[in-house]
Amino acid sequence: MTMAPEDHFAPDYATARRAFLRAAEDRGAVLDSHGLSVRGAQGEELAVDTAYLGPEQPACVAVLSSGIHGAEGFAGSAIQHRLLARQLDGLALPPDMGLLLVHALNPFGFSHTRRVNESNVDLNRNFLAHPEQHVPNPDYDSLYDAVNPASLDEETEQRSNEAILAFARRHGFPRLQEVLSCGQYDHPEGVQYGGERDEASNRILREIARAATRSARRVAWIDFHTGLGAYGELELIIELPASDPAYARGRAWYGEAQRSTIEGESVSAALHGTIEQGVMEILDDDVELTIHAAEFGTHDTVRVFRAMRADNWLHHHGQLESEQGRAIKAELLEVFRPADPAWRGRILATGAGLVETVVGALARVGEEER
Ligand SMILES: [Zn+2]
Missing domain, CATH: 3.40.630.10 (Zn peptidases)
Known part of the structure; x- marks a missing residue:
């Protein structure tokens, strides 16, 4: 069967x-x-x-x-x-x-x-042991607004993208990935x-x-x-x-x-x-x-990261029961469960x-x- x-x-x-x-x-x-x-x-x-x-x-x-x-x-x-x-x-x-x-x-x-x-x-x-083993992530702190914007409007998005790309140009993409994914312990509303x-x-x-x-x-x-x-x-x-x-x-x-x-x-x-x-x-x-x-x-x-970032925005600033909210959820599902x-x-x-x-x-x- x-x-x-x-x-x-x-x-x-x-x-x-x-x-x-x-x-x-x-x-x-x-x-x-x-x-x-x-x-x-x-x-x-x-x-x-x-x-x-x-x-x-x-x-x-x-x-x-x-x-x-x-x-x-x-x-x-x-x-x-x-x-x-x-x-x-x-x-x-x-x-x-x-x-x-x-x-x-x-x-x-x-x-x-x-x-x-x-x-x-x-x-x-x-x-890990809280808070003794919390590792500071100063580069995340400096990118916080770009990674966790209060608005997803076009102008803010353009500014955010520029800030993230500028960091990548300066320090390389592997370092950007590390900063954005290794974890942070100072921003409860951040990714x-x-x-x-x-x-x-x-x-x-x-x-x-x-x-x-x-x-x-x-x-x-x-x-x-x-x-x-x-x-x-x-x-x-x-x-x-x-x-x-x-x-x-x-x-x-x-x-x-x-x-x-x-x-x-x-x-x-x-x-x-x-x-x-x-x-x-x-x-x-x-x-x-x-x-x-x-x-x-x-x-x-990049697509997976953007989906997580949009979902975090939706949770803290958006409307779940809206066309945009449903689109963000559908995209999150697609990037983790195609x-x-x-x-x-x-x-x-x-x-x-x-x-x-x-x-x-x-x-x-x-x-x-x-
Ligand atoms: Zn995982």
């Missing part, structure tokens, strides 16, 4: 959640839900849901998490759903391996079509705000990670994203230098698809307070952790291959030890 991408790519958060829970239940997975106090765009309940398959005391665990960047969650959710509904028919897990699926780490953003959460926080910049405290999703994720990996000595973790890189292509981003043993493992498992932000190989700049840093901190030092962000490319970087069936089919196929690789690699390490 073949399935179309539409059988896995949900139209909205509520549908994605229902499909995930049903497919997990059909597989006999152990389900758990961590509710948020805020509501979704249709007034629905919001929760981070987990599905676990495997023994009570696994020696190794493969974790697949989706939706830390809200609207980016459709792709990860689709891969998780395909895995539960279909792929597991032909994928044997060793008896000592656990498989943990974490669905919609940022259910608010997923439901409301935002990349950030209910506090305008980029959760993937929130995993890429990392927050001032541990957000609810941050606390939930750490609780899940701690519980799920209690007995495990090896953990492989994939956190799904979209929006960076060439259209439809997968990059496995690692936030460690080439000298780290996890880098060598990642290279052996994923080959050239692994790229390090520290080595300047990645489509992503080096970031502050990411989920990878949070998980590394939570797990015991003797746990062998191999954690990557799986980033699927969509449209070009409508193109070919893109979706490619993401599902690549995602399934990645899952197989992770499970196979963990199983092989286990065999070598037995």
Whole structure:
């Protein structure tokens, strides 16, 4: 039986959640839900849901998490759903391996079509000690008005573009990308705000990670994203230098698809307070952790950035229920979840291959030890 991408790519958060829970239940997975106090765009309940398959005391665990960047969650959710509904028919897990699926780490953003959460926080910049580890970003401060304008009228836009381009000419595009994406902790109404405290999703994720990996000595973790890189292509981003043993493992498992932000190989700049840093901190030092962000490319970087910037303007200055508001939301969805069936089919196929690789690699390490 073949399935179309539409059988896995949900139209909205509520549908994605229902499909995930049903497919997990059909597989006999152990389900758990961590509710948020805020509501979704249709007034629905919001929760981070987990599905676990495997023994009570696994020696190794493969974790697949989706939706830390809200609207980016459709792709990860689709891969998780395909895995539960279909792929597991032909994928044997060793008896000592656990498989943990974490669905919609940022259910608010997923439901409301935002990349950030209910506090305008980029959760993937929130995993650090507040405020001790807040990193100043003076270049962001100087570009603040251009990046977060109070108006999107033509004249203001022209001024903003000129300011941003002038910075790029002076310091180069890689430095511009770093300034605009590494995170900032001084402007709660700006894009890429990392927050001032541990957000609810941050606390939930750490609780899940701690519980799920209690007995495990090896953990492989994939956190799904979209929006960076060439259209439809997968990059496995690692936030460690080439000298780290996890880098060598990642290279052996994923080959050239692994790229390090520290080595300047990645489509992503080096970031502050990411989920990878949070998980590394939570797990015991003797746990062998191999954690990557799986980033699927969509449209070009400038278009994606402009969509995020417009959505931030809409949230703070615009009218959601307006023609402009609806257009901004539609564009945000398109840059993180392209409508193109070919893109979706490619993401599902690549995602399934990645899952197989992770499970196979963990199983092989286990065999070598037995
Ligand atoms: Zn992301």
